[in-house]
Amino acid sequence: MTHVLHYTAFSDDPAGGNRAGVVLDAALDDPQMLAIAAEVGYSESAFVTPGPDGAPRSFTVRFFSPKAEVDFCGHALVATSVALAERAGAGDFLFHSAVGPVPVTVTERDGTLRATLTSVEPRVREVADADLDEALAALRWSRAELDEALPPRIAFGGNEHLVLAAATRERLADLDHDFGRLLALMERLRLTTVQLVWRESATVFHARDPFPVGGVVEDAATGAAAAAFGGYLRALDLIPSDARFTVHQGHDMGSPSLLEVELRAGDPRVRVSGAATRIEH
Known part of the structure; x- marks a missing residue:
């Protein structure tokens, strides 16, 4: 059974922010990821697998809304980064997405983990x-x-x-x-x-x-x-x-x-x- 973590991003209050599902070991096919995203029901869920370079803080990430795959999702990436930092510690991560590599730095401020993503060129x-x-x-x-x-x-x-x-x-x-x-x-x-x-x-x-x-x-x-x-x-x-x-x-x-x-x-x-x-x- 796939374990889905539930986070809210851009808020340190569980009652605020935008909710995202996070799957940290997403050995799943596309229909499975879409079905999970639809069942979770949030605007997006993130699905994470090891990065192509095999580095310990490098990951491939894909995003699905309840209806379709989305090339990039900021709030779900922030949620994913914090979820990983809770397990591996704050610091730098690199995410390989459909739009290209996206670096994220997670820091701790007053006991709260915060993620900073660096976008692709706008x-x-x-x-x-x-x-x-x-x-x-x-x-x-x-x-x-x-x-x-x-x-x-x-x-x-x-x-x-x-x-x-x-x-x-x-x-x-x-x-x-x-x-x-x-x-x-x-x-x-x-x-x-x-x-x-x-x-x-x-x-x-x-x-x-x-x-x-x-x-x-x-x-x-x-x-x-x-x-x-x-x-x-x-x-x-x-x-x-x-x-x-x-x-x-x-x-x-x-x-x-x-x-x-x-x-x-x-x-x-x-x-x-x-x-x-x-x-x-």
Whole structure:
């Protein structure tokens, strides 16, 4: 019988964060992993096997939502890294994923293990007007409700996410999207989530991430989207080349999450940090 560990990521409180299943010895085929992810029911579960180089802290990791395999998942990787650190000690890990190698460093702060993943190189592209109009229609938003200072883009940080910025916190809080309509658009554009954000200040953002392609209405914390958003801010010169900012997510779902994002001058990659804790199941 496969042993599934249950963690919540981007929170040190078991009641917060985004939950992930973690299988540390996943000698399983694809249908088995998909079936386990569907049974667990979280937005994603991670399946870990030894890395191709045989190094002790090198692993291959795959991610499955209840509906399909996902190329990359930040919160499940944070959960996996903490699970491994609880067994092997804090330090550096290397994960071989479908999008490339992703280094993770786990540290301990005040008795809590925290993981910092370093994304693959992000990229940002324009979104067609017709696709933007369809996304807004599915969200039941209007162009007038967008923040003109944060223009719509499609950003990649392991997966692609449509970034839309609300002009007010009230607009972000009132999320009532057409699940099927948004799903059809996201499947056509090969999006993983829609990264809805509101800028509280230059270094504090709030986010919500509809995730219908994973069979989930909304994600409570999305590490890949936070990495993509960091790349977005830098590509549009909306933040200094050396910068740290925070993303608050999940609050409107009753599952508050905190994602800490770091950009470093001269390094195109984005670092995303957060705590994780095991939950009883």
